[in-house]
Amino acid sequence: MTSDAKPAGAGGTASQDGYVKVCALTEIPADGALGVEIDDTPVALVRAGEAVHAVNDICSHAEVSLSEGEVYNGTIECWLHGSCFDLRTGKPTNPPATQPIATYKVKVEDGDVYVSLGSGD
Template sequence: MTEFEKIIKVADFPENGRFYHEFEDETVVIFRVGEQFYAIADLCTHDGGPLEDGALEDHKVECPRHGACFDIRTGAALNLPATEPVPTYQTKVEDGYLFVEKPESW
């Protein structure tokens, strides 16, 4: 069964902003694009660097280290040097709060 954790009030999450959350063994970066929320592992699959400070355009985040891009909706690697997808996590809004699926330990 999928477990979710309460993260933040939706009203406190800026439009087109991002928020970082540390779970037990993994950091997740959460993006807001319009009224939609997307959560991915804060981990470039090319070299393990963080994605948290990467430029976001539409639904694409760019790794600040080597320029690999990922689709925040699916985790798909969109260009080299990354070839593997980044893990994604379900999000949901309930009672005005954003919840994110808890990552399973790797």
């Protein structure tokens, strides 16, 4: 699923701290993922309980959209071959993936989600 974040991310300007408004928090499914594009970068936004994470939306093993997979136990699972990635670090937690995915900084303000494509925490 792709939100309307592409125009905001691609056409909007980042704030002074590098964050771009991507979507409303309510657009991200509870304990699920939402695929968006920010400046032509595919990003999976994930709600895991109260936390919101942003990771690159492309599996490092099979190059398919991670936002179409399952979210559980602090990971996002690639639907094609079952590799899981830690939402905090981007590191794979099981094969066949061996390479991490990028993570991005997220902040939530007034019900809106902002992402910085700079290195994650």
